Amino acid sequence: MRISLLEKLAKKNNTFTFADAFKTTKVQRDVLWVILSRLEEKGWIERIEKGKYMIIPLGAEKGKYTLHEFIIGSLLVKPYCISYWSALHYYGFTEQIPNTVFIQTTSRKKKQKLEVFGVKYKIVRVKPEKFFSLKTEWVEESSVNIVNKEKCIIDCLDKPQYCGGIVEVAKALKNKNIDIIKLLEYAQRIGNSGVIRRLGYLCDLFNKRIRLPEIKTRNYLFLDPTMNHKGTRNSKWRLTINLNQEILGNLE
Numbered sequence: 001m002r003i004s005l006l007e008k009l010a011k012k013n014n015t016f017t018f019a020d021a022f023k024t025t026k027v028q029r030d031v032l033w034v035i036l037s038r039l040e041e042k043g044w045i046e047r048i049e050k051g052k053y054m055i056i057p058l059g060a061e062k063g064k065y066t067l068h069e070f071i072i073g074s075l076l077v078k079p080y081c082i083s084y085w086s087a088l089h090y091y092g093f094t095e096q097i098p099n100t101v102f103i104q105t106t107s108r109k110k111k112q113k114l115e116v117f118g119v120k121y122k123i124v125r126v127k128p129e130k131f132f133s134l135k136t137e138w139v140e141e142s143s144v145n146i147v148n149k150e151k152c153i154i155d156c157l158d159k160p161q162y163c164g165g166i167v168e169v170a171k172a173l174k175n176k177n178i179d180i181i182k183l184l185e186y187a188q189r190i191g192n193s194g195v196i197r198r199l200g201y202l203c204d205l206f207n208k209r210i211r212l213p214e215i216k217t218r219n220y221l222f223l224d225p226t227m228n229h230k231g232t233r234n235s236k237w238r239l240t241i242n243l244n245q246e247i248l249g250n251l252e
Contacts, residue, residue: 002035006044010055014067015075018051048075048116066117069101070144076114077105077123081134081145084162087152093172102162106131124162130190150182157195166224170248173202180210194221197237205249
């Protein structure tokens with residue numbers, strides 16, 4: 001029964017949940033837990049989280065085999081999408097390799113920081129109105145949800161602490177393949193004036209024409225909240241520019 005169950009699950013995917021296994025077999029739940037436990041002991045599957053498993057291919061060794069971190073991440077929370085620094089790197093916008101996989105969701109999860117098979121994951125919960133513009137990408141023959149390029153930039157402007165700071169966003173914004181119209185749409189849709197301000201300032205700096213709403217508030221925000229809180233003020237965008245403008249302007 002154990003081998004038959006595993007063969008059926010493997011035909012569908014290289015990962016599965018307890019619910020998937022329960023649908024595939026007719027045994028009782030308590031019996032199924034025992035079966036899965038024994039499969040894990042034999043090194044045929046490995047647990048990702050409670051009730052979530054990875055199938056170990058024939059010839060591979062448990063503890064040394066793993067799947068792409070995006071595939072593992074796709075199982076940690078639903079709904080989900082890969083965003084922030086992870087998406088920046090996926091699209092080649094940054095040469096920096098993040099040591100954490102950033103996953104965006106609208107769901108509550110007890111643990112926002114996890115480590116699975118030696119890889120760190122950060123679960124970032126956002127409001128439903130900020131969760132949009134997902135696309136499906138194939139990674140190691142599995143489909144994963146990743147925000148598109150423009151939404152990735154907007155997410156990073158919304159939460160710079162999850163992308164390595166504004167410098168990394170600026171690198172992405174200088175890319176010639178970015179759709180300015182989509183940027184404008186997403187910036188307005190996400191409902192954060194900080195996004196509008198940071199985007200406006202960077203577009204001015206890079207001579208990118210974009211018609212953003214006028215900033216009417218008197219309050220100032222930091223261009224990069226992850227950096228030292230000292231800098232000059234930009235009255236147009238109501239930002240404290242706490243980054244060296246020359247460094248931003250000379251980014252490749």
